Amino acid sequence: MFPEDSVQSLCDVWWEKDNDKKLKKGSLIYAFIPHVDQLPVTLIPKGRKNAEEHDKAILNITELRINDRRPKEALPVAALSLNEGELWTAYRAKKRPCLVLATEQPKVENALRRGMPNKHTAPTIIVAPYYGADKDGRRAGYNQELVSMIRHAGYPQFFLDKLPIGGPKESILRFDHIQPVGSHYYTYEHTGYSLSDEAVESILNDWIQWVLYGGLPEGSIILDYRADMISTFYS
Numbered sequence: 001m002f003p004e005d006s007v008q009s010l011c012d013v014w015w016e017k018d019n020d021k022k023l024k025k026g027s028l029i030y031a032f033i034p035h036v037d038q039l040p041v042t043l044i045p046k047g048r049k050n051a052e053e054h055d056k057a058i059l060n061i062t063e064l065r066i067n068d069r070r071p072k073e074a075l076p077v078a079a080l081s082l083n084e085g086e087l088w089t090a091y092r093a094k095k096r097p098c099l100v101l102a103t104e105q106p107k108v109e110n111a112l113r114r115g116m117p118n119k120h121t122a123p124t125i126i127v128a129p130y131y132g133a134d135k136d137g138r139r140a141g142y143n144q145e146l147v148s149m150i151r152h153a154g155y156p157q158f159f160l161d162k163l164p165i166g167g168p169k170e171s172i173l174r175f176d177h178i179q180p181v182g183s184h185y186y187t188y189e190h191t192g193y194s195l196s197d198e199a200v201e202s203i204l205n206d207w208i209q210w211v212l213y214g215g216l217p218e219g220s221i222i223l224d225y226r227a228d229m230i231s232t233f234y235s
Contacts, residue, residue: 001162005229006151008161010221011198015164018194023125026195026204027100028163031181031188033129034091040064043088045077064089097163097191098127099173101208104183124180125188132168133160142172152229153222156210164193175211 002008018027042064045057057077064087080088108121135141142150150158150172157176162169181187195204206220216223 003151005232006160007153007203007222007225008199010225011196011202013196014199015193016196018190018192021190021192023100023103023190024194025100025102026200027103028165028191028193028195029098029100029127029188030095030191031098031127031129032093033096033098033177033179034093036177036179038092040089040091043080043090045080045088061090097130097165097167097171098181098188099130099195099204100125100127101178101204102126123183125183126178127181128173128175128178130161130163130171130173133170133172134168139168147172148233152233153226156207159207165191175207178211 002014008014015028023029040063041061044060044062046060057080059080082088103125104123107123113121132139133142133147147160147170149155151160157174159173159175161171161173163171202221206216206222210216210222
């Protein structure tokens with residue numbers, strides 16, 4: 001499935017069937033992920049179409065800029081109420097494959113959550129999304145020279161992979177798009193596949209350290225792999 005000059009060739013098994021489907025580090029899931037490079041928009045309630053109808057509103061949609069002041073809404077709308085300092089935003093999003101990097105953390109005891117909004121301690125999972133690398137009629141894809149560099153571990157923020165779920169021939173995992181996803185079962189869908197324990201322990205854990213701390217751990221097999229790729233393809 002993977003070429004000899006790929007990181008995955010360092011493992012006996014990369015993807016494996018996961019019939020249990022309980023989330024763990026390395027689980028492959030689907031989730032709706034916003035396009036993070038876009039300028040978001042804000043929804044500004046301008047009032048109700050009819051003063052007696054509290055569930056219908058007239059909205060202005062405008063670009064959201066960090067230093068813009070939010071105009072005061074003309075007439076409160078029950079369905080779009082806001083607290084002090086809040087505003088409504090909207091992003092385009094797409095259902096994407098994501099790799100789970102951290103699962104739901106221990107829940108805070110009820111006694112310690114008393115008097116607080118649920119959002120203060122609501123559990124999440126941490127994921128990194130995949131993007132199709134292939135160029136076709138539906139996606140721009142990635143430059144093939146860049147894809148080769150990514151395959152050879154040229155950048156910590158990019159990781160080239162082949163997913164066992166169909167779709168693009170190759171996909172790029174964006175570690176620089178790491179983000180939380182709600183842990184409620186409505187917010188994600190398990191694909192039935194996960195990375196093998198070997199893949200997590202020997203590749204994923206070291207790669208996360210590379211991204212978060214700026215370097216690979218001493219003795220990582222990725223260090224030898226990168227050295228081999230540089231001498232083979234870029235010397």
